[in-house]
Amino acid sequence: MRAENWGGTLQRWLGVVALTSACVLASGCHDELHVKVKTGGWVTGKWHGETEEGARVFLGIPYAKPPVGELRFQPPQPAERWQGALDASEFGASCMQNPGALSAVGDLSEDCLTLNVFSPESPAKGSLPVMVFIHGGAFVAGGSNQYDGWRLAEEYGAVVVSMNYRLGALGFLSHPELDQEMMASQSGNMGLKDQQLALNWVQQNIRAFGGDPDRVTLFGESAGSMSTCVHMVAPGSQELADQFILESGVCVGGLPVNTKEQSDGIAEAMLQTFCADAPDRLACLRDVPAADLMAWGADAGIFGAGWSPTVVPESEILPAQPVQLIASGQYNMGPVIVGTNRNEWGLFQLIGAGETVSDIAGFNQLVDATYPAPLAGAIKVVYAPASDQQANYKLVELLTDQVFRCPTRGFARLLQAAGSNVWLYSFDHLPAYHAMELPYVFGNPSATLAPVLNEPVREAVQGYWSGFAYNGTPNQEALPEWPQYDAVSDQNMSLAEVSSVQQGLAQTTCDFWSSLGI
Structure with missing residues (x-):
């Protein structure tokens, strides 16, 4: 001062x-x-x-x-x-x-x-x-x-x-x-x-x-x-x-x-x-x-002992599974922005809460140990690393898809089918691990997530988020137009140094999970 x-x-x-x-x-x-x-x-x-x-x-x-x-x-x-x-x-x-x-x-x-x-x-x-x-x-x-x-x-x-x-x-x-x-x-x-x-x-x-x-x-x-x-x-x-x-x-x-x-x-x-x-x-x-x-139970992994939202019939919180409530129109149909980061699972590896692999053999071994035999075989085909150098990247993609990206695509499709206005995004500013969009949402650097902010990314994220708060749509003149989601194209806004509209978000892999009913 x-x-x-x-x-x-x-x-x-x-x-x-x-x-x-x-x-x-x-x-x-x-x-x-x-x-x-x-x-x-x-x-x-x-x-x-x-x-x-x-x-x-x-x-x-x-x-x-x-x-x-x-x-x-x-x-x-x-x-x-x-x-x-x-x-x-x-x-x-x-x-x-x-x-x-x-x-x-x-x-x-x-x-x-x-x-x-x-x-x-x-x-x-x-x-x-x-x-x-x-x-x-x-x-x-x-x-x-x-x-x-x-x-x-x-x-x-x-x-x-x-x-x-x-x-x-x-x-x-x-x-x-x-x-x-x-x-x-x-x-x-x-x-x-x-x-x-x-x-x-x-x-x-x-x-x-x-x-x-x-x-x-x-x-x-x-x-x-x-x-x-x-x-x-x-x-x-x-x-x-x-x-x-x-x-x-x-x-x-x-x-x-x-x-x-x-x-x-x-x-x-x-x-x-x-x-x-x-x-x-x-x-x-x-x-x-x-x-x-x-x-108690804190050694049980990233989700601890299993503390989580619970379906409690006739309650004011979760009287039934959310998918049932949305499908039957029993939900707030206000507009929605929803999305994921490209490499979510990378954060959990970074903090020691997720395993890493160094080669194709390690990838296959971990998949076999994690999933039942028929599913493990299919996963090794869909996510097959092309080289040892790609093995851990494919593991991150697999777990990002299963836990975050593909459920989010399913959620967007469910909301659109029910009549909601939805905008889907993918945060692609690398390394794009879990939570790495947060410094850009709030506009504050983070020693662990983003020590220095990329200004075009910050301007896009804060602009879209605040525009949505004001108008019920993320679109505004200073930023690329972000079209509403539709399940035919799976169009989404790629949030990066040069943000742009993309089609078919994780289409092959998410179609795979969808075919399993997951």
Whole structure:
């Protein structure tokens, strides 16, 4: 900061401190950094960076009561009102999780149900599009403090909201004893209920930050994208968002949606580990340290013990499999952007969560060990490496297709057949691993994912995403026209240094998986 600006900035901050007390007492008092939340009270934010202009940042706002003690494993309860002004200048603690490559940094706590708002300077009240982001992390890791929405707010004029939600056993425990305690078969999916409550918070409070609750784009990546997909079909979420962006994850294949029986079985195994002989097993489990619950089953791979969205009949989250709800028209038919990255599985190899191979023999051996014999034989034909040098590349292609790309194509086809407007993309800026589009979505370099941003790619991604938030279509004059998806051509936007429309996305390999009913 230039020296001549320091005095004015100090005076500005001192003025905000004084206003914090004065505004609480004054009727109708308003300041850019001092906002009244209907469901809580006054919050005092900060400017992004050191200037008095640009994005306003409000961090760590509670949207639910701390889910601790008797509220552990229970549906979230709206936050209580607070006295005075809430200091919203720092992120709240992230939800409990194990350390790892996908994990959030900083403090962890069970008391983690907070959200963050990034808003342009002095917006016209209630007029701006709202972009609500759900973070990824396989439902066992991640946090909202990993994502900074300032650039979408300052340069593109959106109000950006991010949230924390319960993870692992704390967010997805499903068991008959818990159903009995709730007096209904409704256990499981508490992390998704957290997200739903945060979306309700947006509906009630976002006008105070300049956002329009009738122009909400819900978007997410990986597990956050799968969550976004769930909210498209969840009966309790139908009025909470208007359009959707899904990055590298859908809820109709690839990533697992559990049956109630599967999730109940996972919880029973946990109960047997910690509380097998306890007279009140749920009371016992509520006394187990949260870190021990999160560590249980963490050696089972990238998806942990199997914590995942669960089909719970007659629930407000997933009363049936998403594919059934979409096919029968029981979903939010708002416009959708959906896509994947060219080499998704490369990230999991990079962080040691996926095997690598060095030659054709290793590729064939891994396929034989992973798939049943008839399928393994077909896979070795369809994905046959032409040389040892191509073996690992073909393995990445195989797992990218199976887990991400081909389910996403199937999702786009399902939505189009049901009558939705869909735009399909492929993020092709190499190496294009899983999550590598995120620095371009938010416009912030990442030490691990993109230390230096390619400006044409950033301009395309942020332009399309923000244009979609404003208009319900990604198209705008400054960028190549992005046509709507159709299943005949599988046309998609290739997001790269020179973005362009492509046809037949992964047609041969995805047709192969489709022929198997997968």
